[in-house]
Amino acid sequence: ELFSELGETPVISELGELSVYAAPGLDIYLGDIFALTSPLLGVVDAIYDRAALVALPAEMREHYTQHLIQMTDAAPQLLVNYDYQQSAMPGPPFAISDDELNRHYAQRYTLEPLHCESVPGGLKGQCPAQEKVWLLTP
Structure with a gap:
């Protein structure tokens, strides 16, 4: 498409x-993104994460973020996440707090919030949520 x-x-x-x-x-x-390696991928100019990190359960996120950083040599990222009370909805998309983003990325990136707005009608119509857009710069 x-x-x-x-x-x-x-x-x-x-x-x-x-x-x-x-x-x-x-x-x-x-x-499978874990089958993708730096030699296969080559040079990466930028990453756009629109729905990858929020689709992963908590136990997979550290492996995913470290793999992404390694295979792209910490290429700049535009990342979109949702922040909401996780107990209100099981996910996906899963809630990713500012603190969690920092845990995953702050050692290699400067995280700059670009935009934040409430999700109209709530996330999947089930709970209030914020959609956030971040610029991650090495």
């Missing part, structure tokens, strides 16, 4: 356990 919106037809190839959809200036890897 993204390639169609861009007016591009991707070249699709297999790379180990992953599928790669490529067009000029854009490569999308489909598969």
Whole structure:
């Protein structure tokens, strides 16, 4: 769908356990992110995390964030998260507090909050939540 919106037809190839959809200036890897390594990925200019971290249960987040930092050499990130009372809704999306973001990223990044707004009607209509946008700069 993204390639169609861009007016591009991707070249699709297999790379180990992953599928790669490529067009000029854009490569999308489909598969288990933990199968993706720095040598396979190459140089990364930036990361956009729209729904990855909030989709993971607490016990997977540290492994995910450290893997992302390592394989991208701490590339700058634009990250979107939700913050709400986790007991009000089981997730996903899971609540990620400012403190948790700092625990995962503050050793390698400066975290700058760019935007925060209440989710209209609450998250999935179940509980009040804040949607937050962050810039993570090495």
